[in-house]
Amino acid sequence: MKIKKTVLAALCSAIVLSGCGGDQQTDTKAEAAFDKPQYEWGDISGEKLVIWGIYPEMERTYLTKAFDRYREFTGNELEIVQIPKEEFEQQVLSSVAGEIEKPDILLSYGGTNVEAFHPDENFYDFTDAVWVDDLTDTSINQTVYNGRVIGLPHWEASVSGTLYNKEIFEKYHLDIPETQEEFMQVCETLLQRGITPLYLPGKEISMLLYQFPMDYLVEDADVLNGLNEGSLGYDSLPQMKEVAEWYKTMAEKGYFGETYRSDDWGGMDEAMNSGKYAMMLCWDTWLYTDFTGDASGFGIMPAFVGVPEEGTFEGPNLGLFIVNKNSERLDAALDFITFLADPYNYNAVFEGIYTAPVFKNQVASISTPQYLEAERLIERHYRDSTAWLRIRGFSQMDASCILEYMDAGEQETAEECLENMEALRQERLKCK
Structure with a gap:
């Protein structure tokens, strides 16, 4: 996989700006290339996935659009559970300990933020996923834990x-x-x-x-x-x-x-x-x-x-969609992640959103004017x-x-x- 070189670069702490700015004004030719699905998803139906996240982060425009689009395209249901920030870690720890039922998918930040959740035992390994090579270098840096890609970054990238x-x-x-x-x-x-x-x-x-x-x-x-x-x-x-x-x-x-x-x-x-x-x-x-x-x-x-x-x-702190690898609905959860990672879908939900790209093929979002005005200064001190x-x-x-x-x-x-x-x-x- 090509990703292994990219992960290696992230683990070597290469500080790059390719995923944190530049003029990402809409490229109509690139958009046209994504007028149909690029990956295989949508063959699983009749499922309900439970997704946990911190309140009110699940209400971001591009997330609600993605959730609605998934429901419309697949007929599957999503139960979105928002947990107050001060209660989130304890709730996840309780689920990991088996005291309460685990969600199928977790929206969380990566790195040492998830260390207590025992990622090796509980989180699906996406290192060989088809979408990994589409992540910017900054995005990869956010996803790696113990040398593995543990989740899909689907977030606005800020400075x-x-x-x-x-x-x-x-x-x-x-x-x-x-x-x-x-x-x-x-x-x-x-x-x-x-x-x-x-x-x-x-x-x-x-x-x-x-x-x-x-x-x-x-x-x-x-x-x-x-x-x-x-x-x-x-x-x-x-x-x-x-x-x-x-x-x-x-x-x-x-x-x-x-x-x-x-x-x-x-x-x-x-x-x-x-x-x-x-x-x-x-x-x-x-x-x-x-x-x-x-x-x-x-x-x-x-x-x-x-x-x-x-x-x-x-640079940004990106929310990751992380899959419970022990879920009874694992196939449906992985299908949902592939849906989110498809340029056909993420360009639709990020269209017009002010953000640097998280994906290399993210062409419908736009950089903030603040970034563009200070681009050279940011490059020097990023x-x-x-x-x-x-x-x-x-x-x-x-x-x-x-x-x-x-x-x-x-x-x-x-x-x-x-x-x-x-x-x-x-x-x-x-x-x-």
Whole structure:
């Protein structure tokens, strides 16, 4: 299989941009080539598949279109079960333990996020599937676990950094910062003009997004291996101290505003619409999936979260459709995956969706204007999402320690903050 070379490249941590951008404006000739099914599917009928996912992620437009299209074309039924984020892992663990019935298909993120679910024993191996060679390099990097392709990425591919209000930047004659110091200077200028520099939904702990600088840190294979093998911890990485101190400094200087602890995901739209905030750590496709204002009024620049000096962009985290290989309806589940992976179907459901392609033959989706405007900058400072996928025991929720440090005044040091984060990671590893 050709895929073996591609998987090898992903496992060698080759950082490529071919799956994360470029001008994917509609190519009518390419679309015409996919006016009929490219793979074999649809021979199984009269089945009902149970699919679990995190609420409300199963309600994304391209997913609901795909589900409806599958029902229409095959006559099969899909039972979509949405589980609150805070309950999802425990529900899956209970199913793996045999305490409750397992779903036929799971929509989850890959990498170490699924380690506790024992993928080798429970998940179907798609390494030799017909569609694997159609995945972009970035997509392959998201699907590999223990050298195997464990699921189909069927998601929007975003680029994360700092969204910024162009009108505010133009009004105060602000340039895109090129260093951490320049970013801080921009924040101070904005604050002096009565603008809160950065909206931080601190109540939604995962939105602290401390993995952005960590992607840079674990580019060093010795650091990643040290964390995973136990010879290193967060508290033994000097640059992690810079990250923790960045959050504390931003809070103490007022650059997050006064309400960041109670601000949440639901307030992001209002904040970016209000003109009271200039920036927000986020991903470009959010402007087209959740934002109700004028997306053209925003650009994207690097995330300046302490390190690296020049800031960083993060590639996408892709949801994977993963099949329970022990399902009584395995043939039907595999048929559904092949349906989703067919260019005939994914181009239909992603038509007009703002996203970089997940598949090489994905021609009907379009890049965000924000990506196109910042393409060269992104190419210089782009990193695959590595920390979130590859650090064993990693959790976005460990940012709770950073929040506590931000509020602790002189009562806690950055070193103690990182010790607490590392303790949470180690406790999580004990349970796996």
